[in-house]
Amino acid sequence: MSHTAMLAPTRPTPPAVRPSPLWASVQALQLRTVAVMGMTKNTGKTVSLNHLLAQAHQAHVAVGLTSIGRDGEERDQVFSIPKPPVMVTPGCLVATARDTLLRAKVRTRLLGGTGIESPMGEVVLVKALDGGEMEVAGASRSHDQHRVIALLRQCGAELVLLDGALGRSHHASPAIADGVVLATGAAIGGGVQDVLRKTRDRLAILGIAQADEALATQVAPAFDCGGVGAWDAEGHPLWIEAVATLNAAPRLLQLMGTPVRTIAVSGAVARRLWMALSTLLQAHPGLTLVVADGTKLFIDAVDLAQFERQGGHVCALRAIRMAGITLNPFSPFGGSFDAHEFLAEARSAWPEHVVSDVLLQP
Structure with a gap:
């Protein structure tokens, strides 16, 4: 046996991430920039974003990530309740404010600056050297987002994911993103039918038809x-x-x-x-x-x-392409739903859309 073999014991291969209907939709639509937006806070936007990051990594798709606001902080800035962290994958390209790197739980390599200032410092481009938690805070203005997306692509991103912010949906415009994932869930309030109705109303606005x-x-x-x-x-x-x-x-x-x-x-x-x-x-x-x-x-x-x-x-002038709708049956304020029943009701309500709970099996 060679010394090399002796020094390199075999390691178990991590289980593959099963391709999901949501990821299949993103790929089938050949989307290059996807905005992930939530109906309100605590509807599972970050979980959906993490799912897409994991799926892209499993599919060997080079992914870029940035945010219209701030995400990945430990607690919600409005309700002060724990939030799921953004989980970047090894090799992920991230455009984020410089100060957020001080709190990153992953090693990063600085690729360059953007010249775009934010309250937390210049938005810079980094490459995640391993996987783990990271706070992301990007550019807030549309023309700055265009620049950030272009720079991420220049660095090799095949797919750019935009993490949205509450009450600001312009990042979902086809002028910026060519596809949208909408996260909805029990945190909206009311029963299942109330959530479906409120989400349906939002879809009616976002989904107006394209002019001929x-x-x-x-x-x-x-x-x-x-x-x-x-x-x-x-x-x-x-x-x-x-x-x-x-x-x-x-x-x-x-x-x-x-x-x-x-x-x-x-x-x-x-x-x-x-x-x-x-x-x-x-x-x-x-x-x-x-x-x-x-x-x-x-x-x-x-x-x-x-x-x-x-x-x-x-x-x-340009219609929004809905890549999928994701569901979060849990509400931190009480009134959570049965996950399987919620999924069945939502798929029945929107048969024209890919509807999924990314924490359940497809």
Whole structure:
């Protein structure tokens, strides 16, 4: 026997991570950037993120990770309850604020800076040299996220995972991520049917259909200038201006006497602008509203349904691709569900989506 063999005893091979329906969906859709967002806190977003990290590692897919907010801290910053840590895998590329590295429980190698500052220092790029717990805090602005994603890809990431933040869904926009995983669960409150209803309402907003090619071409000038536009039934422009959407409501109401048929809004649609659009719909049946994507609609599902019942149409320049919905039957506030029953009810409610509890067998 050689000295080499004597010095290198065999080690048991760790069990393989079983490929899951969620991971299969990410791969089938050929997604390169996936945003993981939660309906609210404690709905299992971090557990879902860790699942994707483990699945990517098992599949030998080079993965990059960053966050729109801050994740991986030991306790929830709002409710001060224990949180599951972010578990990076060996070789994972991470874009995070420099100060978070002081608390990392893994060895890392610094790859470079980004020039993007955060309250916890510059967002830097590191490579995890082993697996373990890590706090992640990334860039908060959209244009900075684009830069971080590009840098992670330059470092070799085939798949970039974006960890979302409560109440901030712009990272799920197709302009940033080409796929979304939505985490929902008992922490929303109420019974199973209440959680399903609230999640269904969120899906209705995020899942508005994509405009056809002809309509997308027609409204492109409004999005190109970052403003608002209006067109008549023949597709002739009535008004296109690089006006902030917060200030667009009074200008749109001036179109009451014109033959407007299509409105395009490049920015956020909040309550005041939505009321102006609803008023226009009453004067112009069949009005079509085109927004950038579902993350720009800051309205309730009931508002959207009422608009469509009155003959209006709402569509997106680019539709959001839902890679999957994950479930957390546990709530730290009480009122947890039976995991198997919750999964069965959710799969029945959303047969068009991949629905999974990543802690249960597929």
